Amino acid sequence: MAKIVEVKWCPFCGGLARSRATGPKRWWVECGDCGGIGPIGRSLELAVNDWNRRSDTRRMTVPEQEGQ
Numbered sequence: 001m002a003k004i005v006e007v008k009w010c011p012f013c014g015g016l017a018r019s020r021a022t023g024p025k026r027w028w029v030e031c032g033d034c035g036g037i038g039p040i041g042r043s044l045e046l047a048v049n050d051w052n053r054r055s056d057t058r059r060m061t062v063p064e065q066e067g068q
Contacts, residue, residue: 003045005048005049006052007019010031010033010036012034013034015031015033017029017030017031017032017036017051019048027040027044029047038050038051
């Protein structure tokens, strides 16, 4: 049975985050509001755990908004 991992809110804006994948071993979490992106993980669980780790936001990025 698959393990359920809770994705925390966005550490940048407090928005709703969602998991994304581009292959079986390329997962990340991104914010649907500000576009903040967490580190890429080899599994969904690793990507979510990195996103949920609030003490290390240096590896996370927020795309620049047009006009800013």
